[in-house]
Amino acid sequence: MMFSERINRLSGSLIREILSLTQRPGVISFAGGLPAADVMPAFDFSQLPDSLRQYGPSEGESILREKIAAHAQQLGIQATADQVLILSGSQQALDLTAKLFIDPGTPILVEAPTYLAALQNFRLFGAEMHELALQPSGIDPAELAAKAKCHRPAFCYLIPTFQNPSGYCYDAATRQAVARTLDELALPLIEDEPYRELAYDKAERRPLCADLHTAPFIYCGSFSKTATPGLRVGYLVASPTLMPNLIKLKQAADLHTNRIGQWLLANWLDSPAYQEHILKTRAYYRQQRDIMLTALANHCGELATWDTPPGGLFIWARLNQQIDTRRLLQATMAQNVAFMPGEPFFATPVDAAGCIRLNFSHATADAVEQGIAIIKDALQQAFVNQKNCT
């Protein structure tokens, strides 16, 4: 039996492997990006129309497309409902993007670090990935221009708002400069924004796509963090030139997105409960974040540095020594504590990232205190071991 060449590049989602380990009773997990179950809305199915049992349009339900277009316009993105494609979760935008742009060897630009499941998808299709260093204020527009001119990438994939894994949020000046640079290069932008509503502190959140005039774009949006992930409904908003191919690729992938989920979300976006829910979710996650920041400051102040993420689900801790954090995970898992090692978030293989990603949305305050203390002990031990080796 012969598999395709791409299967040589197929990697499992480390995150999902770790998540299945963390299903064990008694494990304290800072690994996943699971929304807290407590803040998910309950849905009312009583008015569900019978007509939704039939096949639906590949593009998605008109009513939901219109509401998403209106929402995009509020964010500054000049888009009509025709530019909205409903997806089986925002992750599907990455599959369609890869199909649209990537042949084996196609150069693309990504942040370093970036969302690991995006890396997996782009790698699967054979992209040659070039990295843009990420600072708390964003990427460097000059590096973007230089790498674009050097490598001639097919697109640039960015997560400007409450980035995964870093929690960073591009500042206003960087957003404008990056948008200007993309326009000058006519370089397609894939802007991934699952976390934008999870905002805890004042931060610029204007989508880069809102300031593009000539560069084509795909803006990827999610309901998994503002409603519930189990529905598996996400969306993209794209330049008109990209839509015909994206719709055909969606048809080929799964015909269309489940209609019950689309209907629930179309109702939900208009309900008085929605804005209330967002505010409640933000308050809850802000508190969760602050609990973890306090625990980190109490235990790890001498071992690592971090920025306060103004939104999102993650704290990115930069360790004081450049250790292999996958080995650190083995040490903490022996004590039933999980986090995400930094290495898989980089497109270029790294032996020792010296960074870890900590999710703060899911664990109780007691578990955070206990888990961070265990990470501290493991870090101290790892630093000693490292020193003894060198």
Place this chain on the structure above:
Amino acid sequence: MMFSERINRLSGSLIREILSLTQRPGVISFAGGLPAADVMPAFDFSQLPDSLRQYGPSEGESILREKIAAHAQQLGIQATADQVLILSGSQQALDLTAKLFIDPGTPILVEAPTYLAALQNFRLFGAEMHELALQPSGIDPAELAAKAKCHRPAFCYLIPTFQNPSGYCYDAATRQAVARTLDELALPLIEDEPYRELAYDKAERRPLCADLHTAPFIYCGSFSKTATPGLRVGYLVASPTLMPNLIKLKQAADLHTNRIGQWLLANWLDSPAYQEHILKTRAYYRQQRDIMLTALANHCGELATWDTPPGGLFIWARLNQQIDTRRLLQATMAQNVAFMPGEPFFATPVDAAGCIRLNFSHATADAVEQGIAIIKDALQQAFVNQKNCT
């Protein structure tokens, strides 16, 4: 902007373009494969567990996987729940199959004619498709063996039961001979079976996968015809050797399938209403089929031949002259009658298929009578035109 090379091979779904034309009021459509809305079950959401709002496993809900494995065992396929992967509709099996096996230039074997959206997917990934002629009794095992030895295909894609578009159903001897041949060649089989429960007359329906011993297989199943397509939940059952890659490909595509649909179907499969519903659906579609067969006999007996499909949703009419049926469609659409032209169901481009696919599940008896009469007129005119040209 540079798209990937595969975009040159991306074609829209002709079926969906025709379907959108048939949304016009007053159009009689025999084009789609839409299940009749009247026979779809209503669902009860009242016991939906809150826990399903969270992210779920990529493989699918355990309870549904177990029920599908039990069902597969009843059909003779020796499979455990570990071999079941829940999909966002059965169409997704084709996307995952293409990713698993097809590089540009990879040879594969398909029936002639076959499901056009499968052709679109395999073509998108660059497959070099070789055809196996299809008779009412199935493909010819000797042709399968010869073409397999000549072309060294990565897999063979077959729809043995109530085939789309032909309505043919492989007989018992052909099923056994094809399975034996696949085993001898160790050639992977993709067996697509969305229509198996839509059985109206006695016909052999034992899956080929049930008789494979050495050849790897992917068995693709659907709930769109036995429940409702709007849920977008399908599944595959595969050889253990294929599962790890298929699960990773599913993760990369959309993380997992929507959980509400999975829960509804897991309940539905066990309910007393399910078997009743299948019987009711069969009775309804059998009657629909017979109405169309009568109208065809009344109007088109001198113009075409067809076999009585023992199941499924389609009659495949072989016209007495080898005309371009896409032009025939233009003529009938001018009178608001739609059907599926034969040409796109062939992997090898054909100028004039001389066959059309007629769906009988959806139109009323009056509409069938009226629509078939209009097709008759168009056929007579087309045959005259053809004679004048030659």
